[in-house]
Amino acid sequence: MELIETRSLSKRFGQHIAVDGVNLSIKEGVCTALLGPNGAGKTTTLNLLTGLITPSTGTIEFDQSYQGDRRQYIGYLPQYPKFYEWMTGEEFVIFAGELAGLTSKQAKQRTKEMLDLVGLNDNSKKKIAGYSGGMKQRLGIAQALVHEPKLVILDEPVSALDPLGRKEVLEMMKRLKEHTSILFSTHVLHDAEQVSDDIFIMKDGKVVIEGSLTHLQNTYQKPTFFIEAEDKLEGWVETIKGQDWIDQYSLDGKNLTLTVDNVEEARKRILKDPMFQELEIYKFEVAKTSLEDLFMKVTES
Amino acid sequence: MNEAVNALQELNWGLIAPILLLQFILMIVALFDCLKNENLNGPKWLWILVILFINTLGPIVYFIFGRGNR
Amino acid sequence: MLFKKEWTESVRSYKILWIPVVFILLGITQPVTSYYFADIIGQFGGLPEGAVMDIPIPTGAEVITATLGQFGQIGFLVLVLAYMGIVAKEKNHGTQILVLVKPVSYTNYLTAKWAHLLCISLGSYAMGYIAAVYYTFLLIEKMVIADLIYGGIIYGIWIAFVMTVILCLSALLNSTAFVAFAGLGLTVVLSLLSSLTPDLMTLSPAMLTSHSQNLYQTGQVGSGFGLNLAFTLVLIIGILIGTIYLFHKKEIAQHTT
Numbered sequence: 162m163e164l165i166e167t168r169s170l171s172k173r174f175g176q177h178i179a180v181d182g183v184n185l186s187i188k189e190g191v192c193t194a195l196l197g198p199n200g201a202g203k204t205t206t207l208n209l210l211t212g213l214i215t216p217s218t219g220t221i222e223f224d225q226s227y228q229g230d231r232r233q234y235i236g237y238l239p240q241y242p243k244f245y246e247w248m249t250g251e252e253f254v255i256f257a258g259e260l261a262g263l264t265s266k267q268a269k270q271r272t273k274e275m276l277d278l279v280g281l282n283d284n285s286k287k288k289i290a291g292y293s294g295g296m297k298q299r300l301g302i303a304q305a306l307v308h309e310p311k312l313v314i315l316d317e318p319v320s321a322l323d324p325l326g327r328k329e330v331l332e333m334m335k336r337l338k339e340h341t342s343i344l345f346s347t348h349v350l351h352d353a354e355q356v357s358d359d360i361f362i363m364k365d366g367k368v369v370i371e372g373s374l375t376h377l378q379n380t381y382q383k384p385t386f387f388i389e390a391e392d393k394l395e396g397w398v399e400t401i402k403g404q405d406w407i408d409q410y411s412l413d414g415k416n417l418t419l420t421v422d423n424v425e426e427a428r429k430r431i432l433k434d435p436m437f438q439e440l441e442i443y444k445f446e447v448a449k450t451s452l453e454d455l456f457m458k459v460t461e462s
Numbered sequence: 463m464n465e466a467v468n469a470l471q472e473l474n475w476g477l478i479a480p481i482l483l484l485q486f487i488l489m490i491v492a493l494f495d496c497l498k499n500e501n502l503n504g505p506k507w508l509w510i511l512v513i514l515f516i517n518t519l520g521p522i523v524y525f526i527f528g529r530g531n532r
Numbered sequence: 533m534l535f536k537k538e539w540t541e542s543v544r545s546y547k548i549l550w551i552p553v554v555f556i557l558l559g560i561t562q563p564v565t566s567y568y569f570a571d572i573i574g575q576f577g578g579l580p581e582g583a584v585m586d587i588p589i590p591t592g593a594e595v596i597t598a599t600l601g602q603f604g605q606i607g608f609l610v611l612v613l614a615y616m617g618i619v620a621k622e623k624n625h626g627t628q629i630l631v632l633v634k635p636v637s638y639t640n641y642l643t644a645k646w647a648h649l650l651c652i653s654l655g656s657y658a659m660g661y662i663a664a665v666y667y668t669f670l671l672i673e674k675m676v677i678a679d680l681i682y683g684g685i686i687y688g689i690w691i692a693f694v695m696t697v698i699l700c701l702s703a704l705l706n707s708t709a710f711v712a713f714a715g716l717g718l719t720v721v722l723s724l725l726s727s728l729t730p731d732l733m734t735l736s737p738a739m740l741t742s743h744s745q746n747l748y749q750t751g752q753v754g755s756g757f758g759l760n761l762a763f764t765l766v767l768i769i770g771i772l773i774g775t776i777y778l779f780h781k782k783e784i785a786q787h788t789t
Binding site: 211212213229230232233235237239241242243244245247248252256257259260261262301304308 | 635
C-alpha cells in the first residue's frame with residue numbers, strides 16, 4: 162500500500178531546478194530515508210510533500226482511503242523549527258493539536274502523552290524562549306506527532322544535535338516506527354542505515370538510487386578482497402580476469418581490489434591458484450564494501 | 463511666579479489625576495517587563511532610563527522597539 | 533484557536549494594555565489642554581492683561597475633531613508600529629511554517645489576524661473616544677449624543693480600512709520597516725489628497741473623516757456620504773480577499789540553498 166506517491170515531481174526556483182522529475186513512493190508503516198548531500202533538493206522535496214510549496218510540474222498523490230486535505234495526515238518537523246517563543250512548551254503542543262483539529266480536551270490529553278514521550282514533561286511549563294537546541298528539537302517532534310499523523314516527515318532531525326542527542330532521537334524514531342510511517346531526510350548514511358527500511362538517494366534534484374535497505378545491502382555490499390604484493394600483480398590478474406566468480410576488480414600496480422559474489426568459493430580459488438602461491442603476498446584481506454562507498458561514489462561523481 | 467503658582471492651584475486635580483495615573487501604569491508595566499525580559503534590543507540600563515525619564519513616550523518606545531523580536 | 537493565539541500574544545507582549553492606554557491618554561489630553569489653553573497662554577505667555585479673554589475656549593465639535601486628528605496621527609503611528617509585523621515577522625522568523633503545515637486554511641490564518649487587529653484598534657479607539665467625549669462634556673460643552681455615536685462609528689470605519697491595509701502589506705511584504713513606511717505613507721497621502729481635492733476624492737476612505745467632522749459641526753454628513761461609505765466597505769472586503777489570494781500564491785517556505 163503506497164501512502165504517498167509522486168510522479169515526475171519538479172520544482173524550479175528561477176533558473177535553478179531544485180527538484181527534477183522525482184518519483185517517490187512511500188509505503189505505509191515503513192521508515193523511509195531521503196539521503197543525499199547538502200543541496201540535493203531534499204528539503205524542497207519534503208516541502209512539496211507537506212504542501213508548503215507547490216510543484217512546478219508533476220503530481221503528489223496521497224492514499225485514496227484518507228480523504229481531504231493531506232496536511233491533516235502529515236506531521237512535519239522542519240530542519241530549523243521556529244516556535245512562538247512566548248508560549249510554554251505545553252501551550253505550543255496544545256495549540257498545534259488544536260490547529261490539527263483536535264478538541265481542546267483531546268489536545269491536552271495528547272500533549273501530555275507526547276511530552277512524556279519526548280521527555281519534556283519537567284519543562285512543559287517553561288517558556289520556549291528558555292529551551293536548549295535539543296529541547297526545541299524534541300518539542301518539534303512532539304508537535305509533529307500530536308494529531309497522530311499517518312506520516313511523520315522529519316527534515317534532518319539529527320544533524321543539529323550532539324552525538325548523545327543524535328542517539329536519543331534515533332532511538333525515539335525506532336520506537337515511533339511501531340506506530341506510524343516516517344519519512345526523514347539526512348546527509349549521513351549511517352543514520353539512514355540505523356533506522357530506515359527504504360532509502361532514496363538524491364543528488365542534484367534527482368533520485369539516483371532507490372530501494373529497501375536490505376536490497377541495497379545485497380546489491381552493493383559485496384565481499385571484497387584486498388590483495389597487496391611485493392611485485393606487480395598484473396600478470397596474475399590477466400590469467401583470472403573474466404572468470405565468473407569475479408564480479409569486479411580494480412588494479413593499481415601492486416594493489417588489487419576484487420569484488421566477488423561468494424566469499425568461500427573465491428577464497429578457495431585464489432588460495433589454490435598455483436600462480437597466486439608464487440606471488441610474494443604482502444597483505445590479504447577479506448572485507449565487505451560498505452554502503453558508504455556506494456554513497457560516496459554516487460554523490461561525488 | 464506667584465501667578466503661575468496660582469494657576470497650578472486652580473487646576474482641577476480631579477481632572478488631571480487620571481492622566482497621571484495612566485502614565486504611571488504605563489511606566490510601571492514597561493519597567494516591570496524590562497527588568498524581567500532577557501531578550502532586549504540594546505542595553506537594559508539604557509531602556510530603564512528611557513522608561514523612567516521620558517514621560518509617556520519612553521514606555522511606548524520601549525514597547526515598540528525595546529522588546530526582543532519574538 | 534488562531535484568534536485565541538493572537539490574543540494571548542497581545543496579552544503577553546502587553547499590547548492589550550498599552551495601546552488602549554495610549555488612546556485614552558490622547559483622548560483625555562486634547563480636551564484638557566484645550567480647556568486650559570487660554571489660562572496657560574494668559575499666565576505664562578506674558579500677554580497683556582485683557583488679551584486673555586480674546587482666546588476663546590473652543591467648541592466641543594472642534595475639540596472632538598482635534599482629538600480624532602490626534603488618533604489619526606499618533607494613534608495610527610502607534611498601531612502601525614505595534615502591528616507592522618503581524619504577518620511579516622512570522623514569515624521572516626519561520627514560525628508560520630509550523631502553523632501552515634497543519635490543516636489550517638490560509639483564509640483562517642489571515643482572517644484571525646484581521647479580526648484581532650480590528651478588535652484591538654477599534655477597542656482602543658472606542659476607549660479613547662469615550663474618554664475624549666466625557667472630558668469634553670465635563671469641561672467644554674454638551675453635544676448631541678447621537679451625532680457623536682454616528683461620527684465615532686464613521687471614523688472607526690476609516691480606522692478599520694487603515695488596519696486592513698496594514699494586514700495586507702504585512703502579508704505581502706517581507707520588511708516590517710517597509711510595511712510601516714508604506715502603510716503610514718498611504719494613509720497620509722490619502723488624507724492629504726482628500727482634504728486638498730475633496731471633489732476628486734469623494735470615494736476615498738479618508739473622506740470619512742471629514743464626514744464625521746461635518747456631523748459634529750452641523751449634525752449632517754456631507755454629500756456623497758452613502759456612496760463613500762459603501763465604497764470603503766467594499767474596499768476593505770476587497771483588500772482582504774485580495775490579500776488572502778495573493779498570500780496563498782506566495783511560497784511559504786523560502787528557498788534555502
